[in-house]
Amino acid sequence: MIYKNFLNFILCTVLLSCNVEKNDEINIYSQRHYQVDKKQYENFEKKTGIKINVIKAGADELLERLYNEGENSPADLFVTVDAGKLQKGVEKGLFQKIKNKIIESNIIADLKDVNSYWVPVTYRARLIVYSNERVLSHELSTYEDLANPKWKGKILVRSSSNAYNQALMASMYANIGEEATKKWSKGIVNNLARDPKGNDRDQVKAIASGQGDLAIVNSYYIGMLLSSEKESEVLAGKSISVFFPNQAKEDRGTHVNISGFALTKNAPNRENAIKLLEYLTDVEAQNTYVNNSFEYPVNPKVKPSKIVSSWGEFKFDKLDLNLLGSLRADAIKIFDYTGWK
């Protein structure tokens, strides 16, 4: 009896779930799980009547799911917070090119994918923050300078398992080459105030509590700290200042990474998905991003939020962001080789 019921259950489940054709929807696999995304999708639904379905999980897990589902995958779009992961998907042959004039005209040229496989919707800078009490801004200059022994025991950063650090290391590798990157990484490790750990906010808190003087963090976390409802967090945010490295005239600029969408190879709702990307890169949605998640807009017509604008404008590194993915494994080896935990 029990076996029979069990078999019946399996059969029913399989039969019931055979795909029923549905229109007017978009299926998204999302690494992003911010509140602002929910808002954006709701706004889009209201405007167009197209329903958005989302699954949120880690980027690599979702790519794996997409890869194994193959052409049967229900997903139309994949969204992540690291160009490296998009490149990984491209390499696995999971995406199709997006050629759309509206989207193209919405985005700053230097942030576009040279191969048109993905569309950025926001970007963020991996910048240096420093203690207002113990560091003067003119003492700072470049990422490279953080390896200078004058910063011994002063630098804070999270672990090498973090994708943002991996992307930064890949960008160093692409810009200054393997040997110089190794030397740089070794220098950072020698200058660490403590073992790499915690998240980006923790690095700022550690400066506020006097455990170190400098930290490498993503820009939007500072915005979130400064706009926190908790007074102690705002105070921690106010105890530091933001510095954009590598800004000299001949220098490459600060390392940035994007949040971006890719269209899956067999997207069942291709047209709808493109409509969403048009919407997300347009002025209205870009303003929603900027004011809720403190990221930088990819649309040149939109200005960053008030807090973020107060740090001033900066020049960003125009490196092909696909390199952040293709050089990832080399970056990992440098972390391991130089003992960056």
Add this chain to the structure above:
Amino acid sequence: MLLKYLITQGGNNFTLKKEFRKKVVALVLFGGFFLPIGFLILKSFFYGTDSLNYILENLLFEYSINTLKLILITCIFSIIFGVFPAWYVSNYKFFGRSIIDLLLLLPLAVPTYIMAFSYSEILSFTGPFKITVDLIQPEILGILLSFSLFPYIYSASRISFSLLGERYQEISKNLGINKTKYFFTVVIPLSKPALFSGLFLVIMEVLNEYGAVKYFGVNTYTIGIFRAWNSMNDTGAAIQLSSILLFIVSFLFFLEKSFNKNKRFSSAKNSSVNKLMKTKILKKILIYIFCLTPIIFAFIIPVVFNLVNLIDDFQSIEFLNLFRLTINSISVSLFTSIFVVLISILFLYGERQSKSRLYYYINEFISLGYSIPGAVVALSIIIFFTSIDSNLAKISILGGFLVYLFMLIYAYIIRFMAVGKTTLKAGFDKLPNSYDNTAKVLGLSDFNFFKKVLFPLNKLPLLSALILVFIDIMKELPITLILRPFNFDTLATQTFEFAVDEMIPKSAIYSLSIILICSLLLVLFKKLLDRLHVSGD
């Protein structure tokens, strides 16, 4: 081939036929549950080994040392928080004993990620104590993990201690052995199996931990698996590393089994239950320190911290969303835990009925699913199902809500079978074999024996198993994240999303809902446990 062998073996007479049928059922069931993982292990031989070699050569030593260190710290503190209170509660009379007995189980309602996130905030500079020292240390992580995990050891040793009975104590007294010596030379060795089963769960959980170890910057073996998968873009190497872990754990597990094979302590033979002793004030203070420390740190502090956050952020709670997520969490947990219990019954009942060792080994092996990181279990399910799909001439079974729900539940079953089975086994083992023989003489069929004898006599263990599995699924994260259908959020995934975004206050209502539901169930579980094993004051 195997089937042919079984058929030729099975044809001779009626009993053999029956035995054969049971073997087939066992193999089919085992196959069903082991196939995805077996498939993964098999596949691991076909992947390239560059990344694997790289990790083995450069990182394995460091990662293994870190893992062992973390396991050691967590186990030591779990034993301190679990064994001593269990001993005092089982043997001494003191004010608040029964409520303490209950409260010592409740930290099981706090998932490790909530424990880690709460404490990382409490111990930070922006926390209530404005701590300026760096407390994100591996040792602290070990202690935090033990906060969440010590109840496994507490409940196992609590049952074992209260079943020891008075006879041992009287004999020891007559032999002039003092209490401390009695505890270490008689009680602990006799309770070894119970302690080991508790420690096994603790170790598996530590091996599985990913979020908290990453946050604390402790590079464990699991970090290595994810480094291969996420950072070196080599899924094959991640699978290979998981397979290696599974083999190491299996080896150690069976080694322990064979070492302790003859040392199992049967409680049924010594049925008189402990009388509680009165004690002096100084000892009472010691008892309170030992019992209240884990309760305060592992339950009260995280709950109060989240309550304060909840009050601060009360106006932004979306009650409709909360309701929806609670329904999702409860329904998927309930549905799956019923399945886990049903399947556990089949396995255990098969083992009981069959004379073959096959069932025994199958049962033991299935428990090891617990050692594989949840994300890898989920991956194996995806790979397995999708390869069936493409091989079945593209019958598009994928993509449906129900198919993913089915895969999700399937993965939970693989992962949590150990929890259900261990709890049930304790109940089944208590029934003497003479029941089976009498039933056979009376001509009861297997199914009727189960329906008329085993089930009524095991209602309480069944319900206990149901509750424990339910709680584990309610707290589960990696499998749920990867395998859930579209728009399917649970209390755990929502808590995690807020916490990862570094918005701990917003996660409070969801954390507390998990803790509340699991706590209520644990209260019920405790009541069942008391009726099952422990007679109180």
